[in-house]
Amino acid sequence: MLAWLWTRLSDGGPQVSLSGRALRRFPEGEIDRLLRARVLIERRKADNWPVCAHCDCGLDARPVRLVGQELRACCPDDPAEDVILEDGDLTRFGIDAGRLAARIAASGGLAGSVSTVVDGVWMLGNSPSGVAVFLCSDLDPLDSPGTVLAIRAAADGAASVLIGREFGAQLVLHLRAGGLSTLELGEALDPESDRLRTDRLGKVAKSASPGPETVPEPRLQISRGRRTLRFDGHDVVLSMVGFDAFVGAAQKVVAGDVLLTYQELHSITNRSGHRDVLKEIRDQLEQHGIARQDAFGLVKTKHGRGVTIGLSPDDIDIRD
Structure with missing residues (x-):
C-alpha cells in the first residue's frame, strides 16, 4: 500500500485526492492505521x-x-x-507526504530521522549497510546541480541511493555523474510485505566516480522519413493522417509543451472529428500487438483541451 500511495502522490502532486473506492482494494485495518497516523487525511466528500x-x-x-x-x-x-x-x-482522502515518507523509512528500519532536502526530495535515513536513502516524489528538482550537492551534503559522505519513479536514462546519467545511484520505487518496496528492501539498496549503491553506462533505447522511436514508429519493441505503421497526428503530439512532449491542442490536431489532420483520429491511432496500435490499455496510456486525451503522448521526453526519439 505504501508504494501505491507514493505513486499516487508522485502522479498527482501535494494536492492529490484519493477516492474511497480506490482505497477499498486495501484492508480496512491498514487504512484505519494510516488515518490515525495522519498519513491519510479525510477530506470533504466529492x-x-x-x-x-x-x-x-x-x-x-x-x-x-x-x-x-x-x-x-x-x-x-x-x-x-x-x-x-x-x-x-x-469520500476523499489526501496524503501527507512527510508522514508517508517516515512510514516508508520505518518499514526498512532505517537509522536517523526523516528530513526534507528540497521540495519533493526526502532523506529517509541510513540502511544497516550504511547507505544513505533518499525518496523522491518530484524528479524535476534533480536536474539542478544545487539539488545534487544538497543530497550529497545530507549523505555526509555515505553511498547514496535515490528512490523514485521513472527516472529516465538521461537523468540517471546526470545523477550517476554526481555520485548518486537510483532505484525504481517498485523495486525498492516489497508489494507483499509493504517493506523497504534494504538488501537491494546496498546492491545498487555506487561509488562517487561515474563508470561506463549503457543508455537503454527510448521506449518510443519515430522515423519521420520512413513514417514508422517502434514502441516497447513493437514496430507500428500508422495511416498517413494518424502518423502525422501522432508525431505532432510526440514533438510537443519532446519540446516540453506536453499538449497538442484539438485546434492544432485539426490543422495537422484537416479533420473536424478528433475522436475518429484518436480511435484510428489506438486501433492501429492494437493491431500491431500493443495492448488496448497501453494504447490508451500512450495516446492520452486531456478532456476538452487536446491530446498528449504518455511518455517522458527521455523516452521519445524522433529522427528524420
Missing part, C-alpha cells in the same frame, strides 16, 4: 466522479445523481457506462 480514461466527451467530471435507489456517476454519452456508486465511494 459531488462528482472522474470521466472514463478512454472517454472523449469533453467533460472534466461526471455528474453524480440519484437514479431510483441507486447513486450513479452518469456518463453523458452512454447510460450503460454509468458507474453505480457504493457507500464511501465519494
